Amino acid sequence: MGRASGPEARVIRDHLKTCKKCEALLREEMAFAARLSAVPMVEPANDVWALVRAKTKPRRLSISAWLGRTRSVDALAKRLAAAVAVIGVAAVTLYSVTLNQPDTGQEPVATSGNSVVSVKWSDDPLGGHREVLVECIDKM
Amino acid sequence: MNTAAPKKIKLLILLGCLVFSVATGATAEPGNITPTQREKLKSVAFNMRQKTQRIRDELIKARIELLRAYQSWDLDERKVKDTISRISKAQLALLNLHLENQFELRCILSASQFDELARQVVRQGGRGPRGFHHPHEEGPWDMPPDRMVLEAAGVSAEQARKILRLYDSPRKRELIERLRRYTGQLISLYSKFDLDRATARSLVEKIHDCQLELLNLSRERQEALRSILTRDQFEKMRDEIARRFPMPKPWRRPPRPGDRG
Numbered sequence: 001m002g003r004a005s006g007p008e009a010r011v012i013r014d015h016l017k018t019c020k021k022c023e024a025l026l027r028e029e030m031a032f033a034a035r036l037s038a039v040p041m042v043e044p045a046n047d048v049w050a051l052v053r054a055k056t057k058p059r060r061l062s063i064s065a066w067l068g069r070t071r072s073v074d075a076l077a078k079r080l081a082a083a084v085a086v087i088g089v090a091a092v093t094l095y096s097v098t099l100n101q102p103d104t105g106q107e108p109v110a111t112s113g114n115s116v117v118s119v120k121w122s123d124d125p126l127g128g129h130r131e132v133l134v135e136c137i138d139k140m
Numbered sequence: 141m142n143t144a145a146p147k148k149i150k151l152l153i154l155l156g157c158l159v160f161s162v163a164t165g166a167t168a169e170p171g172n173i174t175p176t177q178r179e180k181l182k183s184v185a186f187n188m189r190q191k192t193q194r195i196r197d198e199l200i201k202a203r204i205e206l207l208r209a210y211q212s213w214d215l216d217e218r219k220v221k222d223t224i225s226r227i228s229k230a231q232l233a234l235l236n237l238h239l240e241n242q243f244e245l246r247c248i249l250s251a252s253q254f255d256e257l258a259r260q261v262v263r264q265g266g267r268g269p270r271g272f273h274h275p276h277e278e279g280p281w282d283m284p285p286d287r288m289v290l291e292a293a294g295v296s297a298e299q300a301r302k303i304l305r306l307y308d309s310p311r312k313r314e315l316i317e318r319l320r321r322y323t324g325q326l327i328s329l330y331s332k333f334d335l336d337r338a339t340a341r342s343l344v345e346k347i348h349d350c351q352l353e354l355l356n357l358s359r360e361r362q363e364a365l366r367s368i369l370t371r372d373q374f375e376k377m378r379d380e381i382a383r384r385f386p387m388p389k390p391w392r393r394p395p396r397p398g399d400r401g
Contacts (some may be wrong), residue, residue, distance in 0.1 A: 122316070122350070122354050126234070
């Protein structure tokens, strides 16, 4: 009742004056709330979520830690070889995906619609090929 | 003593060499170029760059003039035709310049040197044209007007339908498709040392025909637009387009260390 706003509280108060049943119910609820507030707060002995988080926390990948776990030279060599192979494969894949794309003359469809064109693709369709050619000659 | 360790280290060194050779092989450059060849190649590259830039500057100037001409309700037919002719000449000049350079390269390099260069070009070709504003064919007057532009112009539903139909041109789509196909064919022709000159010239002509037809299509669309809209509607539409797409600044490739002047 304490939380109700002015007109609402007035309506409730008026009702309680005439309705014995509701008045009794309110008194009972207030007594229960008073009893509850007297009960001390109990903290859990162990926070289950903290335990779960601790168990499921991802382990940090550290090369030194990874190599450091190996005890023998044999295992260390194996691990180093694997690391070099992975880096090599990744480098070659990256090269072929990003740089080694043949120019087929098929240009990607542009998605942005708010750039202004001064020289269009159709004005110089071989422009890209020419620029790459000049760059390659420069490197020779 | 553990004898497996040196074996593993040998294996590791071998693996490293393998990865290194794959990586360097992928980026190998054409070898055995004599100093004389190098000088000639440098000169070809320098001229190619200079001439391309000059023609592109002319193209940009002409494109901006065409854009300005299209912004006026009273289309200056002569001005439009002259500008289109200038653009068309510059387009052809670029195509011919590339063709001439291809001939020159074959006079400087041997077949095997040229093949290596062609492989390099294919590797570094990327997937799109460089140094262009994107999207390639979507200038402010080439795009179908969106709802905001149409509302700003205050067009009726019927007018809007006619305008959108005007922009949905199967002919333009077909021309761009043909242009791309011929360009692809020409690039693949340019990657061979034994260049079939007659076929190359014929492809250059075909590409240029498509370019000219695209330019004429844009002129026809401008004329049709004026037959659908009133002057007031056209000017409102133009102002809205100009507000959203300010006049382009000429694009210039950033200078490179090899550039002179």
